[in-house]
Amino acid sequence: MDIAAIAALAPVIPVLTVERRETAVPLARALVKGGLPILEVTLRTEAALDALKAIAAEVPGAVVGAGTVLDPAQLDQVQQAGARFAVSPGCTRELALAARSSGLPFLPGVQTVSEAMLLAEQGFRLLKFFPADAAGGLTWLKAVGAPLADLRFCPTGGITPETAPAYLALPNVACVGGSWVAPRGAVATGDWQSVEQLAATASTLKRR
Numbered sequence: 091m092d093i094a095a096i097a098a099l100a101p102v103i104p105v106l107t108v109e110r111r112e113t114a115v116p117l118a119r120a121l122v123k124g125g126l127p128i129l130e131v132t133l134r135t136e137a138a139l140d141a142l143k144a145i146a147a148e149v150p151g152a153v154v155g156a157g158t159v160l161d162p163a164q165l166d167q168v169q170q171a172g173a174r175f176a177v178s179p180g181c182t183r184e185l186a187l188a189a190r191s192s193g194l195p196f197l198p199g200v201q202t203v204s205e206a207m208l209l210a211e212q213g214f215r216l217l218k219f220f221p222a223d224a225a226g227g228l229t230w231l232k233a234v235g236a237p238l239a240d241l242r243f244c245p246t247g248g249i250t251p252e253t254a255p256a257y258l259a260l261p262n263v264a265c266v267g268g269s270w271v272a273p274r275g276a277v278a279t280g281d282w283q284s285v286e287q288l289a290a291t292a293s294t295l296k297r298r
């Protein structure tokens with residue numbers, strides 16, 4: 091699957107920051123059961139790589155990838171851990187080239203039109219718009235729709251259950267990313283029922 095095919099699997103990509111490896115598998119199972127199979131595990135905790143490995147090995151319905159990938163060396167690490175895709179908050183030329191040669195589906199982050207144009211030159215057509223809410227949100231996405239007509243976006247950062255429908259209604263939005271489907275409190279207490287319910291609601295969000 092390329093990154094567009096992965097993004098087509100669900101309207102919302104849960105962005106997961108896993109503090110304890112033991113929570114990774116039940117968390118992933120609850121999200122998949124709720125209808126959100128694409129999972130982004132951010133490389134922001136010591137447990138992240140183990141969490142990624144565990145989900146890849148033990149949750150067959152999940153399509154798990156790595157988020158917060160900042161440099162080419164991390165691409166190798168996450169690929170070895172079983173990541174099916176990688177996401178970055180921004181991008182450098184080196185990272186884009188390494189992602190292309192790794193063959194790992196890659197969702198690079200952008201915040202400006204020039205950054206989007208540089209990645210389009212390198213063949214990337216689906217980009218993460220980050221941090222979406224802080225960087226112009228719906229207004230930015232609407233404004234770039236005509237000039238960047240070939241590009242689609244996965245806005246992430248500050249998106250809520252209340253704002254997600256308006257993002258998903260835009261023709262240049264493929265899906266959205268967000269952490270709201272895996273609240274810290276629910277994960278800490280093992281309240282997988284709540285996580286599944288949040289995922290079930292998010293999975294019914296309509297895309298244009």
Ligand code: 3PG
Binds near residue numbers: 246247269
């Ligand atoms: C992040 O930076 O953790 C992701 O972009 C998710 O952002 P959110 O917590 O605002 O959904």
